[in-house]
Amino acid sequence: MRELARRGETIVVLDDLSTGKRRNLDGVAGEIEFLEASIADPQALARAARGADFVVHLAARTSVPRSVEEPLETNAVNVEGTLRVLVAARDAGARRLVYAASSSAYGEARTLPKAESMPAAPISPYGAAKFAGELYARVFTRVYGLETVSLRYFNVFGPRQEPGSPYSGVLARFLLALVRGEDPVIFGDGEQSRDFTYIDNVVDATLAACTAPGLSGQVLNVAIGSRVSLNETLRLLARLTGRPVAPRYEPPRAGDILHSQADITLARQLLRYEPRVGFEEGMRRTWQWYLSEYSPAQS
Numbered sequence: 149m150r151e152l153a154r155r156g157e158t159i160v161v162l163d164d165l166s167t168g169k170r171r172n173l174d175g176v177a178g179e180i181e182f183l184e185a186s187i188a189d190p191q192a193l194a195r196a197a198r199g200a201d202f203v204v205h206l207a208a209r210t211s212v213p214r215s216v217e218e219p220l221e222t223n224a225v226n227v228e229g230t231l232r233v234l235v236a237a238r239d240a241g242a243r244r245l246v247y248a249a250s251s252s253a254y255g256e257a258r259t260l261p262k263a264e265s266m267p268a269a270p271i272s273p274y275g276a277a278k279f280a281g282e283l284y285a286r287v288f289t290r291v292y293g294l295e296t297v298s299l300r301y302f303n304v305f306g307p308r309q310e311p312g313s314p315y316s317g318v319l320a321r322f323l324l325a326l327v328r329g330e331d332p333v334i335f336g337d338g339e340q341s342r343d344f345t346y347i348d349n350v351v352d353a354t355l356a357a358c359t360a361p362g363l364s365g366q367v368l369n370v371a372i373g374s375r376v377s378l379n380e381t382l383r384l385l386a387r388l389t390g391r392p393v394a395p396r397y398e399p400p401r402a403g404d405i406l407h408s409q410a411d412i413t414l415a416r417q418l419l420r421y422e423p424r425v426g427f428e429e430g431m432r433r434t435w436q437w438y439l440s441e442y443s444p445a446q447s
């Protein structure tokens with residue numbers, strides 16, 4: 149959104165602030181129209197989509213463990229909500245809808261890296277719901293002619309990611325623990341790995357997906373294309389931050405996959421996507437942000 153504002157685009161944001169924070173709009177609030185509303189509300193969606201060329205659909209319940217505890221709620225937001233956003237985009241005559249899909253669609257596929265040609269096999273209610281959103285997007289392309297592109301993001305991280313909830317992403321939790329001088333918690337033995345992708349790369353791919361030609365109905369991975377284990381991540385963080393890091397290991401969580409790494413060939417070809425910010429540089433930038441926001445001296 150900051151990038152869209154920088155480019156001088158007209159922007160409408162619809163968010164119910166259920167996990168999002170208004171202060172994440174600091175610095176761009178004057179340049180956007182903000183509607184505090186749910187994607188369950190068709191009127192609010194119609195208002196937000198009116199006159200839009202592009203709809204980028206990011207709203208979701210994003211936590212795997214929360215989806216295990218509350219599958220109906222995850223379905224209502226991630227499946228029914230996505231369907232409502234598709235309807236609103238179709239009815240508004242939008243040129244294209246870009247949907248934030250998820251690497252969780254691959255589930256426990258053993259082959260690495262994970263390519264879009266592999267069958268989807270989600271293992272959590274969250275993964276199933278995000279995959280259902282892709283299916284609906286494709287159907288809207290076929291049945292109604294709405295151009296859609298689904299981007300399977302792989303573990304996104306960066307500044308402004310909410311760290312304070314048990315449902316927060318793993319890097320956000322690690323960084324908050326380190327800022328506070330606490331021991332980071334790892335669920336499992338820490339050898340599980342992820343293709344952690346810095347947010348700027350995801351923004352590049354998402355904006356490219358709005359306008360790149362010949363993409364309609366496509367599903368594309370968005371990642372860096374390498375993987376790092378949680379234990380390695382904490383060793384890197386110890387080096388970057390100069391702080392002692394002694395993880396606390398707890399039992400693995402239901403629904404969590406073991407390894408994740410993307411094949412990004414298709415995004416390279418079709419979006420001319422190239423990850424600009426590597427994992428280590430992304431961690432450095434993110435650490436700086438968490439330090440400035442959350443260190444005890446600041447609060």
Ligand SMILES: NC(=O)c1ccc[n+]([C@@H]2O[C@H](COP(=O)([O-])OP(=O)(O)OC[C@H]3O[C@@H](n4cnc5c(N)ncnc54)[C@H](O)[C@@H]3O)[C@@H](O)[C@H]2O)c1
Pocket residue numbers: 162163164165166167168169185186187188205206207208209210225229248249250251278300301302303304305309310317
């Ligand atoms: N972060 C990742 O690693 C990752 C990986 C794969 C896919 N994704 C997808 O990317 C998107 C953005 O994820 P994020 O990490 O920024 O999560 P986030 O929780 O920070 O953002 C989701 C936003 O959706 C809003 N929202 C939730 N329910 C809503 C509703 N009913 N109506 C309106 N707004 C609602 C929240 O308030 C929040 O601002 C999601 O669709 C997620 O599934 C994220």
